[in-house]
Amino acid sequence: MSSTAPAAAGNTPAHESSAPAVAVSALAPAGAVVPGRGAAGAGDSYFPTYGNGGYRVNHYDVDVAFNPRTERLRGRTVIRGRATQALSRFNLDLVLGASKVVVNGRPAAHRRKPHELIVTPRRPLRRGDAMRVVVRYAGVPKNRRVGGVRPWITTKDGAVAVGEPEIAAWWFPSNDHPRDKARFDITLRVPRGLEAISNGRLVNRRARGARTVWHWREDDPMATYLAFAAIGQYDIVRGRTNAGRPYLYAFSQQLRNQRPARRSLRATASITAWLERTWGRYPYDEIGGVVLGKWIGFALENQTRPVYSRAFFEFGQDRSVVAHEMAHQWFGNRVAVDRWRDIWLNEGFATYSEWLYAAHTRNAAVGAIFKRTYRFYGPRSRFWDVPPGAPGPNRIFDSAIYERGAMTAHALRRKIGSQSFFRLMRRWVRDNDGNGSTAEFSALAERVSGRQLDRFFRVWLFTKARPRPTVANGFPRRF
Numbered sequence: 001m002s003s004t005a006p007a008a009a010g011n012t013p014a015h016e017s018s019a020p021a022v023a024v025s026a027l028a029p030a031g032a033v034v035p036g037r038g039a040a041g042a043g044d045s046y047f048p049t050y051g052n053g054g055y056r057v058n059h060y061d062v063d064v065a066f067n068p069r070t071e072r073l074r075g076r077t078v079i080r081g082r083a084t085q086a087l088s089r090f091n092l093d094l095v096l097g098a099s100k101v102v103v104n105g106r107p108a109a110h111r112r113k114p115h116e117l118i119v120t121p122r123r124p125l126r127r128g129d130a131m132r133v134v135v136r137y138a139g140v141p142k143n144r145r146v147g148g149v150r151p152w153i154t155t156k157d158g159a160v161a162v163g164e165p166e167i168a169a170w171w172f173p174s175n176d177h178p179r180d181k182a183r184f185d186i187t188l189r190v191p192r193g194l195e196a197i198s199n200g201r202l203v204n205r206r207a208r209g210a211r212t213v214w215h216w217r218e219d220d221p222m223a224t225y226l227a228f229a230a231i232g233q234y235d236i237v238r239g240r241t242n243a244g245r246p247y248l249y250a251f252s253q254q255l256r257n258q259r260p261a262r263r264s265l266r267a268t269a270s271i272t273a274w275l276e277r278t279w280g281r282y283p284y285d286e287i288g289g290v291v292l293g294k295w296i297g298f299a300l301e302n303q304t305r306p307v308y309s310r311a312f313f314e315f316g317q318d319r320s321v322v323a324h325e326m327a328h329q330w331f332g333n334r335v336a337v338d339r340w341r342d343i344w345l346n347e348g349f350a351t352y353s354e355w356l357y358a359a360h361t362r363n364a365a366v367g368a369i370f371k372r373t374y375r376f377y378g379p380r381s382r383f384w385d386v387p388p389g390a391p392g393p394n395r396i397f398d399s400a401i402y403e404r405g406a407m408t409a410h411a412l413r414r415k416i417g418s419q420s421f422f423r424l425m426r427r428w429v430r431d432n433d434g435n436g437s438t439a440e441f442s443a444l445a446e447r448v449s450g451r452q453l454d455r456f457f458r459v460w461l462f463t464k465a466r467p468r469p470t471v472a473n474g475f476p477r478r479f
Contacts, residue, residue, distance in 0.1 A: 001164050001347065001397065002299040002324050004311040035124035038090035040116055042177035046340040046393035047165065049115050051177025052091040055131055057081040060182055060224075062172040065189035065211070066196075066231055068158045071140050077172045079133040081182075083125040090125075092117040093169040093176035093224075095146050096139035103133050114146045117173055133173075141170040155294050156254055158194055158232030162300050162307045165340060165396075168224040178336035179435055181221035188214045188229055195234040197250045199227060199303050201286055218303060220284055221434060223336045226303040230290050237262075241269040247287045248305065254293025261291040261313040264322055271323050274360060275330070275353065280426040283334040289322070301328030301350070319361070320354050327353030330429050338437040343396045344388035344461065345436060348405020349425070355406060370410045371479065373403055379466045389438050389461030408460040411467070411474025415456055416449035424448040 042051025057079055064075040073096070083090075094117040101110040103121035110119045117135070125131065141152035141161070151163035152170045161171045168176045175182075185203075188196035189211050200218030207213075218227075234250040235258075241247060249265045251258055268287055276282050288305040291313065299308040299321055306325035312318045331353075332346035358364040377383040386392075386400035388408065395401070413421040424445055428436065442457045456474065459467045469475040 001301065001328075002312075002321050002350075003397065004295075004297050004299075004309055035086040035088035035126075038085070038087050040091045040118075042175070042179055044177060044179075044339045046396070047177075050093065050165065050340075051180060052093065052175050054085045054087050054090050055081050055083050055125075055175065057175050057180055057182040059184070060172065060174065060227075061185045061187075062227070063187040063189075064171060064229070066159060066229075067191065068194070068231065069191075071142055071154060071159070072138065073141055073171060074138040075172060076134065076136050077174075079131070079135070079173065081131045081133075081175075083127055083129045083131060086127050087121075087125040089118060089120040092119060092133070092135065092173040094135070094137060094173040095144040095169045096137045096141065096171075098135050098137040098173070100136040101133065104129075104131065108133075115169060135173045137173065144170060153294065153296060155232050155252075155292070157252075157293075158190070158230075160231070160292060160294070160296075160307070161227075161229040162296075162302065164225050164300055166225070168227060171229065172227075174224045176224045178223035178225070179338060181223050181336065181434055183220070184216075184218045184222055184227055186216045186218075186227065186229070188216075188231065190214070190231050193233070194231060195236060195250065197230045197234060197236070197248075197290055197305070199305055201246065202248070220303070222303045222333070226301070226333060228290075228300070228302040228305075228307055230292070230307065232293070234290070241273075241287070243269075243273065245269070245272075245282075245285070245287060249288050250290045252291060252293030252310070255291060255310055255313075257313070260315075260317045261308070261310070264313055264317045264319055265289045265291065265308075267319045268322055268326060271319065271326055271357070272329075274357070275323070275326055278353070278356060278422075279327070279330045280429055283329055283429070287326070289325075299325050301325045301332055303329070303333045320357065323357040324350045324354050334429055334434070335432045335436045336434060338435045338440070340393070340396055341390055342437050343391070344401050344405040344408070345438065345441060347397075347402045348388065348409055351402045351406035352409040355410070366410060367476070370407055373407060374466075374469070377403075377466070381466075384466045385464050387462045387464055389457070404460070408457075411460060412445065412453075412456070413474075414476065415453070415474040416445065416451055420449045 038054025041048045059080045061078040066073045101108045106122040108121045151167045153160040168174045186198040190196045196214040198216035203215040233253040237249045286304045290307045295311045296309040312321045327350040331349040355369045359366045386398045388405045467473045469479045
């Protein structure tokens with residue numbers, strides 16, 4: 001994610017048995033596993049109700065119709081996954097009202113809490129059982145505020161489902177935590193004359209009565225918050241890069257000045273090629289971007305196709321933000337956070353990629369950017385009060401996550417040497433299982449470099465103080 005400014009930075013209730021659990025256990029055969037309730041969260045202390053326990057998702061088939069005139073959304077989502085424990089019930093993250101839920105072909109009881117859809121299947125699931133969950137739901141997403149959050153964005157000609165960490169629950173039911181990535185098919189049904197853009201490749205687009213149906217597919221595992229929908233009047237530009245990679249750019253017709261946005265996104269191909277030389281092979285098949293006609297205050301690294309506020313291009317070209325969001329395809333998308341407290345691994349390395357890109361294109365020495373940033377924030381600055389490795393749930397997009405995170409990257413590079421640093425970063429992306437934590441990153445850094453780095457990471461990531469400019473902390477001898 002990039003900010004446009006420095007961040008100081010109706011359902012039928014399920015009828016459950018009133019019999020106590022001990023009675024159920026007493027009826028079970030000796031040695032039998034008694035089904036339990038899936039947790040109402042993924043175990044992330046920053047956002048306890050985000051994600052769910054007891055199952056993993058393999059694939060989402062999201063099919064929604066949106067009417068900009070009424071702003072009402074109707075959806076049918078099919079979730080395929082597998083139970084990781086015996087389940088008598090489980091949760092999905094959804095803020096809209098569900099009218100029907102079917103689990104493995106049988107109607108299931110369900111009830112809703114503000115952020116949760118609680119599902120009780122007719123037959124309990126055993127550990128390892130395949131799950132096919134179909135949910136029908138509807139509502140006006142912009143009217144749903146949960147915990148003070150209302151991420152759905154309306155525009156003059158449609159809407160945009162984009163946000164971090166909250167957005168998925170406002171338009172499809174899910175296990176909404178980056179720890180549970182899945183593949184996606186996304187079908188968007190909109191009035192004829194409107195475009196509907198999402199992730200991955202466009203499988204087909206067809207007229208059906210008064211609507212146009214757009215079918216998108218993302219074959220690589222994706223975190224739920226990275227799935228997006230942009231509905232409105234857009235100019236779409238498609239083609240292939242010199243390397244043969246397909247691209248798709250979309251520009252809102254509401255943009256007052258199209259030229260800076262088009263020139264900036266046109267650089268996506270060359271920026272991606274440069275990022276490949278820096279961090280290793282691009283993780284996906286498609287590239288692209290969407291520029292909104294609305295000032296939303298941020299850009300977001302939606303997988304394969306970042307979404308940009310018009311604000312970035314109001315006063316001219318901005319290729320730096322493109323470098324930032326495309327770097328996230330490696331850091332944040334290919335390797336997602338294990339918990340939201342690890343967000344510096346996304347934003348710090350995307351910001352450092354901006355620094356490297358400035359050095360590549362404008363002959364701006366990375367060391368000079370590091371020095372300038374460090375000196376800008378004096379020893380008494382509140383900037384140092386936010387430790388990037390443990391910022392707290394209300395500060396995960398504080399400027400320290402970005403800039404102190406980037407400073408950590410450069411200091412680490414100086415500490416272990418450029419050769420070890422870039423070998424570390426390529427291994428972090430290439431060998432990762434799809435999620436990463438600060439502890440895993442620091443352990444890999446020690447293995448690659450052969451250095452003991454506990455104190456270094458403690459100073460840069462977990463200390464509420466300005467790191468002293470010493471060689472031990474990754475500074476040059478003369479600073």
